[in-house]
Amino acid sequence: MQEIKVQLSKNKKEKPIDEQLPFGRYFTDHMFVMDYSEEKGWFDPRIIPYQPIVLDPAAIIFHYGQTVFEGLKAYVTKDQDVLLFRPDENMKRMNRSNQRLCIPEIDEDLALEALKKLISIDRDWIPTKEGTSLYIRPFVFATEPYLGVAPSTTYQFVIILSPVGAYYKEGMNPVKIAVESEYVRAVKGGTGGAKTAGNYASALKAQEVAEKEGYSQVLWLDGKEHKYIEEVGSMNVFFKIDGEIITPAVNGSILQGITRKSVIELLKYWEMPVVERKISMEEVYQAYKEGKLEEAFGTGTAAVISPIGELFWNDLKLTIHNGKTGELSKKLYDTLTGIQTGKVADPLNWVMKVEE
Structure with a gap:
């Protein structure tokens, strides 16, 4: 070396x-x-x-x-x-x-x-x-x-x-997210799976529009059919529907987040049902109407876990978990930050000590 x-x-x-x-x-x-x-x-x-x-x-x-x-x-x-x-x-x-x-x-x-x-x-x-x-x-x-x-x-x-300090001013309080209907973040075969500057520059316009309407970020849909959920802002996204935790499968346009990977591994360690698959905004809306949409949250290095309290889609406001932080979001945040800061056990050997 x-x-x-x-x-x-x-x-x-x-x-x-x-x-x-x-x-x-x-x-x-x-x-x-x-x-x-x-x-x-x-x-x-x-x-x-x-x-x-x-x-x-x-x-x-x-x-x-x-x-x-x-x-x-x-x-x-x-x-x-x-x-x-x-x-x-x-x-x-x-x-x-x-x-x-x-x-x-x-x-x-x-x-x-x-x-x-x-x-x-x-x-x-x-x-x-x-x-x-x-x-x-x-x-x-x-x-x-x-x-x-x-x-x-x-x-x-x-x-x-x-x-x-905290990435979002809301901290662990739920954020409001607008579902993006015009712009796309990435397409399969493009650079969405890479962490490159252009992905973020092209996302700024949609974010600017959303912020003017009082939303913290946008929920990105796929670039081809414009109906399947991909990411939320610069984070991966999870939905808890009828007891099952769902996150969009990595498909070439979704970034393979390390926090995303850690959440999936942690949920499996807890023996909770978690699946990676395509999920449409229509499916999320139907789950919401049926009272089965229990929680939604973003995951990423900067915010760790960011609960979603509201989704705005097709002029509809979907209030999730009464606009409050859900139990799973809180447990994941406390566990991950606890492991990161050495406050709780690290059962999956994720932390690395920096020697002086």
Whole structure:
């Protein structure tokens, strides 16, 4: 494994107050950087002071969007241990995204080692107030200055860290979601299964419209028939209908969320009925009319579990669980965040300790 060089910052930043932490606005003192060229492969892994990235105006990333990213979190336990939640799954997914975007795969072991080393250096940035964490953003982008439509021959892999509070201002309180009827997030065969920037840029318009109407996010339907549920905002989605928990099956346009995977595995561990399959908005509506729609919630790294209290579809307002957080949503949130922070047992061996 390549040696990771370290250059420590001589100008430390003032840290934000835990009680006033927004999401993704503050960044730590250091960052990890590694370069790629066709001649050398991935080379020069280093931790340096946090600083701007200098790129040629013709860099491929600006013009053709060849980039992927990941998102995960670090937590401090009551015993002052630093824990990561399934970081190996993030690195595996990053390489799946790399494959889809024609980006050279990273060394997953080296990336994990770099991540742990960076966190150790900026350890005192990890907030400790309940509901806070250190958000970790690894990303790769094309750097070659070239205006031809082709994969870049040079890249950078960067990891930055951000102390964060809750992703949604509602916290664990249920959010209101509008079912999107015009725009689509992704289609099978496209890049919906990869964590790439363009997926999120194309989603902004629908989100903007929904927010003006008082909704936190949109529920995406499939891009072909426009009736099957895919994701909610930037999260995967689950429905509890007549005792069974249903989530849309991964089909090439749905991101394979690590929180999604963890929820499925946890439900199976609890011996609760969970199934991955196609589910239409009409089916959800029929379940609602029959009084069988018990809960709905989104899952993702940023929010962990986000209960859905209302769905707006075809001028109909579907109030779920009386607009309150359901028992399953609460149990999943408490269990997952408990495992992540070391407060409850980790029966499925998901957490990884960061050694000092």
